[in-house]
Amino acid sequence: MGKIAGGANDGFGIVASGGSLVQGDHVKKRRLILFAVAASGFLYAPVGTAAPGWLDDYKKAQQEAKSSNKLLLLDFTGSDWCGFCIQLDKEIFSQPDFKEYANKNLVLLEVDFPRPGGSRWQAQATAVKKQNQALAQQYQVQGFPTLVILDGDGQKLWQFDGYFPGGTEALLAQLEKLRKS
Known part of the structure; x- marks a missing residue:
């Protein structure tokens, strides 16, 4: 014999004696499952790969x-x-100190070569992977990290x-020397 689970207007229905769903709450259950599946996409959706x-x-x-008359710093990395x-x-x-200097004087480009199969690699767009390979060839990058500084004209x-x-202070001194040359 079945029993009623819940009140008359709460969306629940009749439950068979074995506990299996017979009627009523399947619509809510289906909506809940669809919501959970959709929400999980946001939890695992790739975010931008650059820092x-x-x-x-x-x-x-x-x-x-x-356009901003700044230097362009390319960081070739395996992040x-x-x-x-x-x-x-x-x-x-x-x-x-670096962030403050960069905000005023640099445009930062992360040229990343993440571990194949890793989450950053999977999130990285194919066009970015191709672009990064071309840049590594253009600047003859042999290892990581490699820093390249370009002027506004490339x-x-x-x-x-x-x-x-030498840390932040040494790099900022080098960048300032380049900026003033």
Whole structure:
């Protein structure tokens, strides 16, 4: 014999004695499942692959550098696997002094080569992957990290391969020297 689960107007229906759903609440259950599936897409949706404050579109970065009369810093990185890249980000790029200087004087482009199959790699657009390969060839990048500084017209002013020694202060001094030249 069945029993009534819930009140008359609460959307629940008759439940068979074995506990299986017979009528009524299947519509709400279906809506709940659809909502859960849709919401889970937001939880796992890829976010932009570039770090906050960094661009990943070379053409956009070049245009911004030219229009704002700033230098363009290209950071060739393996953001999720390269130890020295992670260290460079933590010890220099994430520091308040660097962020303040960059905000006033630089356009930042992250040229990322994340671990294949990893979440950053999966989230990275195919066009960005192709662009990054072309940039690595153009600037003959042999390892990570590699920093390249361009002027607003796209002319290379400086390139450094490896972890930059001396911390934020040393890098800012180098950038300021380039900016004034």
